[in-house]
Amino acid sequence: MNILVCISNVPDTTTRIKYSADMKSVDYSGVQWIINPWDELALTRAIELKEAHPALVQKITVITAGGADAEPTLRKALACGADDAIRVDAPGGDSLFTATQLAHAVKGEPFDVILCGIESSDYNGSAVGGMLAELLDYNSVSAVSSLNLEGNSVKVTREIDGGKQSIETSAPVVLIVQKGIAINPRIPSMRGIMTARTKPLKVVAAAAASPGSKVVGYQAPPQKSACKMIDPENIDELVHLLHTEARVI
Amino acid sequence: MSVLVYIENRNGKFKKSTYEIVSYGKRLANGLGSSLTLLSIGRVAEDELKNLGAYGAGKILSAETDAPLDDKAYASLIASAAQNSGATLVVMAHNVTGKALAPRVAVRLNAGLVSAVNGLPVSYQPFVVSKKAFSGKSLMQAEITSDIKVITLSQNTAGIETFAGEALIEKIDTSSMTSGTKVVSTEVQTGKILLSEADVVVSGGRGMRSADNWKPLEELAGVLGAATACSRPVSDEGWRPHHEHVGQTGKVVAPNLYFALGISGAIQHLAGISSSKVIVAVNKDPEAPIFSAADYGIVGDLQTVLPKMTEAFRKLKASS
Ligand SMILES: Cc1cc2nc3c(=O)[nH]c(=O)nc-3n(C[C@H](O)[C@H](O)[C@H](O)COP(=O)(O)OP(=O)(O)OC[C@H]3O[C@@H](n4cnc5c(N)ncnc54)[C@H](O)[C@@H]3O)c2cc1C
Numbered sequence: 373m374n375i376l377v378c379i380s381n382v383p384d385t386t387t388r389i390k391y392s393a394d395m396k397s398v399d400y401s402g403v404q405w406i407i408n409p410w411d412e413l414a415l416t417r418a419i420e421l422k423e424a425h426p427a428l429v430q431k432i433t434v435i436t437a438g439g440a441d442a443e444p445t446l447r448k449a450l451a452c453g454a455d456d457a458i459r460v461d462a463p464g465g466d467s468l469f470t471a472t473q474l475a476h477a478v479k480g481e482p483f484d485v486i487l488c489g490i491e492s493s494d495y496n497g498s499a500v501g502g503m504l505a506e507l508l509d510y511n512s513v514s515a516v517s518s519l520n521l522e523g524n525s526v527k528v529t530r531e532i533d534g535g536k537q538s539i540e541t542s543a544p545v546v547l548i549v550q551k552g553i554a555i556n557p558r559i560p561s562m563r564g565i566m567t568a569r570t571k572p573l574k575v576v577a578a579a580a581a582s583p584g585s586k587v588v589g590y591q592a593p594p595q596k597s598a599c600k601m602i603d604p605e606n607i608d609e610l611v612h613l614l615h616t617e618a619r620v621i
Numbered sequence: 622m623s624v625l626v627y628i629e630n631r632n633g634k635f636k637k638s639t640y641e642i643v644s645y646g647k648r649l650a651n652g653l654g655s656s657l658t659l660l661s662i663g664r665v666a667e668d669e670l671k672n673l674g675a676y677g678a679g680k681i682l683s684a685e686t687d688a689p690l691d692d693k694a695y696a697s698l699i700a701s702a703a704q705n706s707g708a709t710l711v712v713m714a715h716n717v718t719g720k721a722l723a724p725r726v727a728v729r730l731n732a733g734l735v736s737a738v739n740g741l742p743v744s745y746q747p748f749v750v751s752k753k754a755f756s757g758k759s760l761m762q763a764e765i766t767s768d769i770k771v772i773t774l775s776q777n778t779a780g781i782e783t784f785a786g787e788a789l790i791e792k793i794d795t796s797s798m799t800s801g802t803k804v805v806s807t808e809v810q811t812g813k814i815l816l817s818e819a820d821v822v823v824s825g826g827r828g829m830r831s832a833d834n835w836k837p838l839e840e841l842a843g844v845l846g847a848a849t850a851c852s853r854p855v856s857d858e859g860w861r862p863h864h865e866h867v868g869q870t871g872k873v874v875a876p877n878l879y880f881a882l883g884i885s886g887a888i889q890h891l892a893g894i895s896s897s898k899v900i901v902a903v904n905k906d907p908e909a910p911i912f913s914a915a916d917y918g919i920v921g922d923l924q925t926v927l928p929k930m931t932e933a934f935r936k937l938k939a940s941s
Pocket residue numbers: 385409825826827828829851852853854855866867868869870871882883884885886887888889890893903904905906909921922923924
């Protein structure tokens with residue numbers, strides 16, 4: 373069984389967002405890039421599964437659609453334990469554009485389980501995984517919080533509206549994963565970093581694709597007004613303010 | 622031309638968020654000068670469907686089936702309903718179901734998708750919507766350029782409006798639905814207020830010290846009719862279940878009132894709570910960053926403050 377993990381290259385979660393002067397684009401100068409947190413958990417689970425079932429899981433591949441500047445992030449994924457990497461040489465676009473690029477590189481390749489994070493921490497689209505599944509005409513399960521492999525069967529837990537479900541499905545399948553799939557992300561070891569340098573990283577040319585949406589501009593979110601401090605000896609004051617001033621209880 | 626809204630039921634009943642998205646769909650249809658069609662999948666009684674008339678439902682397509690959620694099968698049904706009703710805009714809630722289905726529907730319709738949209742579009746022609754980006758650190762405006770468009774709506778960003786009118790129900794065929802996934806078991810949260818739809822959320826962080834200390838927090842939640850939540854280290858430690866984890870890598874919540882108890886206010890936590898209307902923070906550290914995100918703050922030790930809060934709210938509830 374071969375596992376593919378889709379990786380989004382995103383600014384570190386503590387990044388302060390800066391903009392171009394016309395507010396039409398984000399200024400990425402000085403930004404630290406990381407593996408999207410959910411993708412990092414997906415990769416972690418893939419590595420755990422390969423360790424637990426060495427006879428069953430043959431290979432873990434990571435893929436991203438992006439420019440050459442995304443390669444350090446792919447190398448980090450290789451250092452964590454992925455076996456090889458694919459970069460689709462496509463500049464940024466919307467979710468439809470990105471999913472089309474990934475599908476183009478994946479179509480016909482022998483991947484059995486494709487893992488995507490449920491969201492990318494930059495544009496918070498929650499879209500690429502589901503789109504990729506549809507473009508490949510594979511089954512998909514979203515909001516997956518646990519994943520196990522038993523022979524050819526893929527066993528997952530998914531969150532549903534108001535609860536959760538245990539689901540069984542079979543390869544090929546796209547799983548869109550969230551918190552719980554793994555707890556602590558794998559951190560590259562020294563040895564991992566060394567071997568990552570020589571692991572294969574294939575660059576695939578972009579497919580012809582047109583996006584379905586485009587960014588018009590950005591705004592900084594509105595500033596919060598100052599916090600009203602309340603004396604811990606006077607909790608009634610808090611209750612009173614929430615009731616009469618904020619009117620939320 | 623029409624707007625198609627997918628409406629989700631839980632055990633045959635609609636929720637507040639359904640009324641929001643139906644009345645949102647009606648306002649979109651008005652803005653576009655088109656009509657509103659709803660699609661319900663599952664078994665919902667006719668009365669429950671008819672009730673949606675008051676929120677703007679015109680035509681309701683009812684796909685009666687016992688088939689549980691299967692991403693591919695449901696998306697295929699929604700896309701065909703969109704095609705058959707000539708929809709140029711498809712709308713879903715930005716919840717676990719909408720996240721699973723909207724991307725697949727968009728591909729089927731060759732449509733651009735913008736998810737987690739805040740309220741009504743900024744403009745209809747061109748079709749420009751507003752949404753949060755970078756987990757709440759930025760607001761972004763995006764134009765959907767394709768002929769058919771798909772959006773998902775962030776909960777509590779459109780509000781509920783009522784309209785005069787009556788809903789017309791039309792049953793649609795589901796006999797060709799097939800599923801590639803098998804449900805082995807389903808676990809439904811009962812008797813608890815769900816985090817995703819709570820008006821009040823009481824959330825605890827590492828400052829709660831241990832799993833055993835959650836009893837007083839649950840008591841406060843009980844008095845307020847609130848859902849309980851937590852920060853990431855709390856669920857990582859196993860003090861609380863994962864589905865309570867709020868923040869950048871957990872759930873994004875938008876209640877009227879959010880209590881952050883013993884939560885430092887890390888940027889990744891704030892990413893999940895910044896849409897709350899009012900935030901109350903209790904922390905023993907006056908310098909904790911949570912106070913710059915909160916509306917009301919108390920500097921104090923939770924061991925003493927929390928029981929006092931519960932008492933004070935109990936008094937208010939008893940008098941009102
Ligand atoms: C990629 C990434 C993603 C992340 N995603 C999330 C996320 O989704 N959600 C999330 O929450 N975090 C997330 N984090 C972690 C985040 O950075 C913080 O570490 C975390 O939010 C801290 O949790 P906390 O506030 O409960 O604990 P702490 O930071 O330890 O804060 C505890 C607070 O409690 C106060 N306190 C202690 N004792 C008492 C007492 N007796 N009475 C009153 N106050 C007391 C302390 O003053 C302190 O402010 C993420 C981190 C990374 C790197």
